[in-house]
Amino acid sequence: MVPSPRSRSPRGQGDALRDEILDAAEALLVETQSEDAVSIRAVADRVGVTPPSIYRHFEDKPTLMFRVCDRQFDRLDVELRAHRDAESDQVAAVIACGRAYMRFGVAHPETYRIMFMGHRDDTPEQFRDETMAEHGAFAGLVDAVQAVADAGRLRPGIEVMQATLLLWACVHGLVSLRISKPDFPWPTLDEQIDTQCGVMCAALFTD
Amino acid sequence: MVPSPRSRSPRGQGDALRDEILDAAEALLVETQSEDAVSIRAVADRVGVTPPSIYRHFEDKPTLMFRVCDRQFDRLDVELRAHRDAESDQVAAVIACGRAYMRFGVAHPETYRIMFMGHRDDTPEQFRDETMAEHGAFAGLVDAVQAVADAGRLRPGIEVMQATLLLWACVHGLVSLRISKPDFPWPTLDEQIDTQCGVMCAALFTD
DNA sequence: TGTACATCAGTGAACGCGCGTTCACTGATGTAC
DNA sequence: TGTACATCAGTGAACGCGCGTTCACTGATGTAC
Numbered sequence: 001m002v003p004s005p006r007s008r009s010p011r012g013q014g015d016a017l018r019d020e021i022l023d024a025a026e027a028l029l030v031e032t033q034s035e036d037a038v039s040i041r042a043v044a045d046r047v048g049v050t051p052p053s054i055y056r057h058f059e060d061k062p063t064l065m066f067r068v069c070d071r072q073f074d075r076l077d078v079e080l081r082a083h084r085d086a087e088s089d090q091v092a093a094v095i096a097c098g099r100a101y102m103r104f105g106v107a108h109p110e111t112y113r114i115m116f117m118g119h120r121d122d123t124p125e126q127f128r129d130e131t132m133a134e135h136g137a138f139a140g141l142v143d144a145v146q147a148v149a150d151a152g153r154l155r156p157g158i159e160v161m162q163a164t165l166l167l168w169a170c171v172h173g174l175v176s177l178r179i180s181k182p183d184f185p186w187p188t189l190d191e192q193i194d195t196q197c198g199v200m201c202a203a204l205f206t207d
Numbered sequence: 208m209v210p211s212p213r214s215r216s217p218r219g220q221g222d223a224l225r226d227e228i229l230d231a232a233e234a235l236l237v238e239t240q241s242e243d244a245v246s247i248r249a250v251a252d253r254v255g256v257t258p259p260s261i262y263r264h265f266e267d268k269p270t271l272m273f274r275v276c277d278r279q280f281d282r283l284d285v286e287l288r289a290h291r292d293a294e295s296d297q298v299a300a301v302i303a304c305g306r307a308y309m310r311f312g313v314a315h316p317e318t319y320r321i322m323f324m325g326h327r328d329d330t331p332e333q334f335r336d337e338t339m340a341e342h343g344a345f346a347g348l349v350d351a352v353q354a355v356a357d358a359g360r361l362r363p364g365i366e367v368m369q370a371t372l373l374l375w376a377c378v379h380g381l382v383s384l385r386i387s388k389p390d391f392p393w394p395t396l397d398e399q400i401d402t403q404c405g406v407m408c409a410a411l412f413t414d
Numbered sequence: 415t416g417t418a419c420a421t422c423a424g425t426g427a428a429c430g431c432g433c434g435t436t437c438a439c440t441g442a443t444g445t446a447c
Numbered sequence: 448t449g450t451a452c453a454t455c456a457g458t459g460a461a462c463g464c465g466c467g468t469t470c471a472c473t474g475a476t477g478t479a480c
Contacts, residue, residue, distance in 0.1 A: 128390050162402045173380025183335050195369045203410030
């Protein structure tokens with residue numbers, strides 16, 4: 001291994017390496033588009049550190065991977081929140097969220113795969129419920145649909161949670177199929193998103 | 208390894224083992240619900256044969272796994288075809304197919320995962336396009352939607368392929384989310400399927 | 415009817431692989447007296 | 448101002464693991480003459 005120019009962190013700042021590790025792992029994930037390629041050794045190499053150092057900052061590999069993805073999803077959350085705050089029309093806000101979500105998923109396939117397409121048993125306990133129901137993208141979607149309902153624009157006979165789950169299934173379905181089956185003769189992403197948003201809104205919302 | 212009671216196949220019938228291997232692999236997959244647990248060694252053990260024997264019948268592990276899943280999906284195809292033939296109402300036929308597809312996916316999570324949630328690079332070449340666009344469940348769905356269109360019951364402005372992709376995204380989304388996030392507070396499967404079918408049909412079909 | 419031979423289903427032993435992880439350690443830095 | 452010490456970020460070497468896969472082989476069975 002080539003000796004790295006990296007110098008050791010001073011006393012109180014051991015956490016500096018933590019962020020470098022997250023950055024390196026994220027970069028590897030983006031470059032290789034393969035969770036397997038992001039081994040503890042590869043991450044350590046890229047940071048310029050030996051593998052055991054990783055364990056000073058993350059308890060094991062799955063946790064590291066989820067922290068990486070979690071950080072990326074936090075950025076999505078910020079974006080979704082911005083969309084909701086920016087739109088005065090509640091239905092338009094839901095559409096904007098849906099669009100942003102689908103674009104994000106297709107643009108970050110391996111991240112999306114880890115967060116939403118993985119095996120339950122490969123998911124560290126701390127990420128099993130939390131990330132999902134309460135926190136993050138899903139909660140935002142519930143809020144956005146609730147706003148539509150509060151404005152009286154949800155189609156009669158459909159409840160907020162039903163509508164939210166249906167929307168989630170649709171956006172997730174589009175994203176995950178495109179990720180798993182890249183060789184399928186898909187239409188343009190824009191075209192598919194437009195169709196899907198149009199039909200879904202017509203089905204769920206009024207006005 | 209306990210010596211097995213299995214006796215060697217006579218001359219022309221080497222293919223007998225092939226089916227036994229498929230059966231054993233399928234049984235293991237169903238029991239463990241884990242692709243990783245279905246190792247070449249585990250399959251060989253269960254059949255009562257040594258690992259190298261597997262390679263006389265399947266070129267490698269991914270191919271074996273896909274053959275196993277393919278066989279299960281063939282059964283789904285038969286079921287879907289039966290639904291379509293049994294329903295005189297075209298829309299009812301699409302609904303029946305969608306329901307059967309979702310039930311199948313949720314009932315065979317690991318099979319579904321391998322076929323529709325895997326990495327493109329883990330998919331043997333022979334299964335990359337074929338299983339999808341031309342053959343099997345998707346083609347059946349296209350046919351069913353085409354029948355609705357032929358009956359003049361597709362909502363104006365929506366094309367057959369658009370409607371099919373949307374339906375596919377929805378059913379796949381429901382199935383794959385329930386598989387990946389079993390800890391999520393889902394509604395009953397029946398309830399979720401009913402809502403989804405109701406809303407989708409209202410959105411896409413007329414009468 | 416008997417013998418030599420080809421076939422081929424299945425074996426036994428081993429290969430290399432890269433992985434996640436653990437362990438006892440080093441050595442620079444700050445702190446107490 | 449100097450010395451002993453505690454801290455703690457990061458190291459080096461190795462562990463065990465189970466996997467997919469390969470190779471040269473055995474030995475029962477059918478076939479040709």
